[in-house]
Amino acid sequence: MQKLIITAALTGAEVTREQQPTLPVTPDEIAAAAKECCDAGASIVHVHARDAAGEPTQDIAVYREIKEKIEACCNVIFQPSTGGAVWHSPEERLQPVELKPEMSTLSCGTCNFGGDVFMNTESYMEKFAARMKELGVKPELEIFERGMIENALKLAKKGLVEAPLHFDFVLGVPGACPATPEDLLLMKNAIPAGSTWTVAGIGRHELSLGTMAILMGGHVRVGFEDNVFYSKGVLASSNAQLVARMVRLAKELGREVATPDEARHLLGIKK
């Protein structure tokens, strides 16, 4: 089995300091959390920027500051979000790709997102994919529903994303695909051979689906964007605490954890 790639989704667009008092929000806090997670065993950090008021922003200047601060302190793969928050325009969302990060996310369809709609029309998916390709940014294909895999494959057929594809199954978002073991199997069995995949289980499902992925040869995403708790009713003390638990589980289950450079090799990213 491949070594395990652990992604830490540090901040997200929806979580607040009220829900998680140690949520990293400023560029300094996000960079410090990235280093802590990298030291704990994460090889990718998925990043959402926040403005001075702590609100989600897709401002390229804020992403630039975060990228530079992370690069100055650790070797982790920087993966900015192009999902942003549900109310960001596609043009706002695409901004961090212009920084030519090693990776960025590419959401592969529209779904309900709690009481909101997360909008990803075909034309915008194509635009995002084309720009990532032009700039040499490896897309992580975000899959919130089964049909989104077909949308991703359509992008591949048009040459806008290239094999080997890398998928992230985001399971358990209210309004989208639930986070059952059967759903994860369905997703995993629907992607082309030779692809890599990771799973982001929302809330308590982070632990169960992450454990399944370790056993199934997939990869794992943890962090406050997806889950703020360590166990029922007990807040996690940091993103790194959630990473460290996955490292321990992987060790117990006989799966080695990838370094950032090993993750680059597995994902076909040239530094």
Ligand code: KMH
């Ligand atoms: N915040 C969600 C609406 C991504 O980062 O690419 C979208 C999201 C996906 O988080």
Ligand code: ZN
């Ligand atoms: Zn995100």
